Amino acid sequence: MTSTDRTRFLLTRMRQAAADANHLIKGVQKQDFLNNIMLNRAVGMSLLMASETATQLMRVDPDFVADHPQFPWNAMRGMRNRIAHDYFDIQLERVWDTAKDEVPDLVAALDAIIEWRAEGE
Numbered sequence: 001m002t003s004t005d006r007t008r009f010l011l012t013r014m015r016q017a018a019a020d021a022n023h024l025i026k027g028v029q030k031q032d033f034l035n036n037i038m039l040n041r042a043v044g045m046s047l048l049m050a051s052e053t054a055t056q057l058m059r060v061d062p063d064f065v066a067d068h069p070q071f072p073w074n075a076m077r078g079m080r081n082r083i084a085h086d087y088f089d090i091q092l093e094r095v096w097d098t099a100k101d102e103v104p105d106l107v108a109a110l111d112a113i114i115e116w117r118a119e120g121e
Contacts, residue, residue: 021046052079
């Protein structure tokens, strides 16, 4: 797999995991999310997967990351670390806010960059 293919693969995986986090809460009220442990964990795991993939991308293609500062790379890595290491102290309000308010913009930005890269950088 070429470096370009690897980057596109990781971007696509990040997009899917992020979209899953948002999709899981469609039509769900915040209080219902906060009270549903399975939904908490499903959304948290999806965010973990997206942020872990962002962390991998930071490692394998630092030039791409540097060329695309519109993505919150460090914040994604920070979220990954909090979910992966502080799982009993995860702030569910923050998980909700991220999945509901921030992920749609991330998915749109990923769609734009993936489409652009598919056409040729």
